Amino acid sequence: MRVMMAAMAVLLCCGIGGGEAAAQPGQPDLGQEQVTFDSDGVTLHGAVYRPAGAGRHPGIVLIGGSGPGPRAEYNSEAVAFAQAGITTLVVDKRTAGYSTTHRDFSVLADDALAGVRLLRDRPDVDAGHVGLWGFSEGGWVATLAAARSATVGFVVTIGGSGLTPGSALALSVDPDVAAARRHFWEDRFERTSQLITRAIERGELPSDVDAQEPMETLAAPLYFRLLTCNRPLDNAFITRCINHTMALYGRADSTGRT
Incomplete structure (x- = not known):
């Protein structure tokens, strides 16, 4: 990355x-x-x-x-x-x-x-x-x-x-943030992994791509929005994130299929 x-x-x-x-x-x-x-x-x-x-x-x-x-x-x-x-x-x-x-x-x-x-x-x-x-x-x-x-x-x-180093440290140990992080990695990240896998199967990502790297690229803005913006992860936002990931790693834009 x-x-x-x-x-x-x-x-x-x-x-x-x-x-x-x-x-x-x-x-x-x-x-x-x-x-x-x-x-x-x-x-x-x-x-x-x-x-x-x-x-x-x-x-x-x-x-x-x-x-x-x-x-x-x-x-x-x-x-x-x-x-x-x-x-x-x-x-x-x-x-x-x-x-x-x-x-x-x-x-x-x-x-x-x-x-x-x-x-x-x-x-x-x-x-x-x-x-x-x-x-x-x-x-x-x-x-x-x-x-x-x-x-x-x-x-x-x-x-x-x-953030300042002190604020970043406080955020990293905040129990609410920790709970959100666990929720994200156990749910959203798993869904992200499935999206990447299906994109490879459909030919939208090369078959030899390292799925971990585009998965992290796709997950980062979702994670940021979840923790800092207090806004829903609506389909339009997710599709924009997927298209950005495809532009970096893939061969074509996603159609938004999940």
Whole structure:
């Protein structure tokens, strides 16, 4: 899902990166180099993915979501951006100051800005066009970092919360929300699975598609509406969600059949 969203952000489908950056057929070879840099007394390790071709390119620092976040989890996104002509830095998340029970977003924002400085100092990067990409929890980090420094040229957030961290935590443990979540996953998600299966059987989705990914794409807006809008999951809304999913993964729009 993150890979698809990264590709949409740069209007380019991505390949899979590992070792030397892998290019898709017809795509130019990309460069990759290992880097280390300091932030608040901690040495961070990362990789820079370089676009093919000479000249100065815009740059982007990828900030992962919650968890230990080794940079290998975001290699595919890094390749996608590099193939689009953007020099990309992806970093192993620090362990000092970040754990399951203690998360210092201020320190993570400092790490992100240190990454911005690393890219801006490179001769092959356009220092005036270096920004941040934050996934999920990384959306908080990216916006916090951008608010601290005018050197951040742009911010892209994928799945970032519109709530403060404290409010999001409170929502996650709210018993009413937990009950709604259980109801959704036990009922709506099962129905979503059946819709995807029937779409594959009717030829509206390729037979070799991984049903889990379109199922999650279809479920997300339904889940959001259920929890936040207090509005019914009417057939028209569900059909729009299905058609959106088909546009991303399938061969034809749904007819609304269930």
